[in-house]
Structures are given as structure tokens and as C-alpha cells.
Amino acid sequence: MSEVLELVDVSVVRDGRALVDDVSWSVKEGERWVILGPNGAGKTTLLNLASSYLFPTSGSVSVLGERLGSVDVFELRPRVGMASIAMAEKLPRSQTVLETVLTAAYGMTAHWQESYDKVDEDRALAFLDRLGMSDYLDRKFGTLSEGERKRTMIARAMMTDPELLLLDEPAAGLDLGGREDLVRRLGRLARDPYAPSMLMVTHHVEEIPPGFTHVLMIRQGQVLAAGPLETELTSRNLSLCFGLPLVVETENSRWTAQGLPLR
Numbered sequence: 001m002s003e004v005l006e007l008v009d010v011s012v013v014r015d016g017r018a019l020v021d022d023v024s025w026s027v028k029e030g031e032r033w034v035i036l037g038p039n040g041a042g043k044t045t046l047l048n049l050a051s052s053y054l055f056p057t058s059g060s061v062s063v064l065g066e067r068l069g070s071v072d073v074f075e076l077r078p079r080v081g082m083a084s085i086a087m088a089e090k091l092p093r094s095q096t097v098l099e100t101v102l103t104a105a106y107g108m109t110a111h112w113q114e115s116y117d118k119v120d121e122d123r124a125l126a127f128l129d130r131l132g133m134s135d136y137l138d139r140k141f142g143t144l145s146e147g148e149r150k151r152t153m154i155a156r157a158m159m160t161d162p163e164l165l166l167l168d169e170p171a172a173g174l175d176l177g178g179r180e181d182l183v184r185r186l187g188r189l190a191r192d193p194y195a196p197s198m199l200m201v202t203h204h205v206e207e208i209p210p211g212f213t214h215v216l217m218i219r220q221g222q223v224l225a226a227g228p229l230e231t232e233l234t235s236r237n238l239s240l241c242f243g244l245p246l247v248v249e250t251e252n253s254r255w256t257a258q259g260l261p262l263r
Contacts, residue, residue: 010059021221081162083153093142104159127155147178167200210253
């Protein structure tokens with residue numbers, strides 16, 4: 001099984017501070033990873049490395065077999081799909097949902113004078129249907145609810161048929177119903193053997209979709225644990241990661257965590 005992402009002794013330093021510090025980590029084809037950690041731990045930095053929008057200060061990063069620094073990132077980036085708040089903020093609010101997804105086929109954020117083949121439209125419609133957005137095709141992106149916007153962004157990230165899918169806090173800002181709907185849909189995608197390898201950043205174990213296979217826990221830029229969910233997502237590891245006593249439980253392929261009561 002080939003590696004879709006490999007970090008070897010990677011550090012990213014900004015203004016004298018290490019955002020990630022001496023991280024070695026690999027993701028193999030077909031794996032679905034969740035990246036857990038508190039605010040400022042370095043989770044989004046890892047995603048930015050994986051998307052080739054950030055280069056390491058030291059160490060090496062290989063994405064889909066191509067080493068950053070020796071590959072044309074403009075050829076690499078269409079092979080990596082990313083859904084994030086930062087990307088959503090770049091998209092015109094006046095575009096329709098369908099246009100928002102279609103523009104990804106050309107690596108653009110805004111519709112200009114390009115025309116789309118029927119195969120592009122069919123792909124966009126299929127992904128929007130899969131994410132429950134078929135009734136919103138003509139809605140303006142700026143009028144969507146947070147949950148609708150997140151689902152549109154995931155459909156957009158899938159448009160280029162990526163080999164690696166990156167999800168940066170996809171459930172952030174959602175209410176309970178919106179979160180559960182998104183987790184259910186991501187779980188269905190994660191269990192699809194033809195879906196790309198996936199990395200998802202979150203703060204909450206309750207947001208881990210069924211079908212995800214591995215976890216990486218990071219604190220203050222350093223990896224605390226990395227491996228299969230069933231062996232690494234433990235009360236001890238999560239407590240170390242977030243800096244307080246936590247109890248982790250799993251039932252029906254869903255995870256929960258809660259703090260121990262104060263004495």
C-alpha cells in the first residue's frame with residue numbers, strides 16, 4: 001500500500017516559534033485519519049503542509065509521492081481536495097451553489113468566461129446530491145446556512161477527483177442536527193472503498209465519523225500518539241493531549257469524551 005503523505009523530521013517555525021516540531025508521520029492509501037488536539041497545537045499547519053500551501057522550515061514532506069520543493073505545486077494541488085473555512089471565505093457570495101462547485105474543475109474560485117462540459121456538470125450534481133444539496137443548486141452561496149455551506153465545500157473539494165481529501169474542522173459552528181447530518185454523510189464517504197484517503201482536523205471526538213481508521217494527536221506542535229483509532233484513542237492519550245483528565249468511550253462506531261468530576 002503506497003503512502004499518500006509522508007513527513008520526516010518536519011518543523012515549521014514562524015517568528016521563532018515552532019508551529020510543528022520534529023514531526024514524522026505517514027498516511028497510506030485508503031486510510032482515513034482524524035487529527036486531534038487543542039487550539040494552537042499545529043493541526044491546521046499539518047493540513048497546510050499536506051495541501052502544499054505551506055513548506056517546512058526543516059525536514060521533508062512528500063505528498064502523493066512528490067517531494068515539496070522539487071515538484072510543481074500547481075500540478076500537484078489539483079490532486080488534493082481541501083474544504084476549509086479559509087477556502088470558503090475566498091468564494092464569491094453571489095455565485096450559486098452549482099457554480100461554486102463547478103469552478104473547482106478549473107482550479108478557480110469565481111466563475112468567469114469558462115464553459116463546462118456535461119461530464120463536469122454531472123460530477124458536480126452527483127457530489128451535491130451525495131451531500132444532500134440537490135435542492136439548493138440555484139441558491140446563492142452567501143445565503144446558505146453554516147451546515148449547507150460546509151456540505152457545498154466538501155462537494156467542491158471532490159470535484160477534481162482528488163487522491164487525498166483534507167477537511168479542516170468540517171463540523172465547526174454547526175448545531176447538533178447539522179453536526180449529526182454531516183457526520184453521517186462523512187461516514188458514508190469514509191466507508192466508500194473508492195473514496196480518496198482522508199485527513200480531518202477536529203477538536204471533538206464526537207465529530208469522528210464512522211469509517212475513520214486512524215488518529216494523530218498533537219499538542220504544542222509535537223505528536224503524542226499516532227495509529228489505529230481502536231488502540232490510540234484512549235483516555236490516557238486524550239488526557240495528555242488536552243491537559244486534563246478525560247474518559248473516552250465508544251459505542252456503535254461513535255466516540256465520546258468527558259472530563260472526570262471535580263472532587
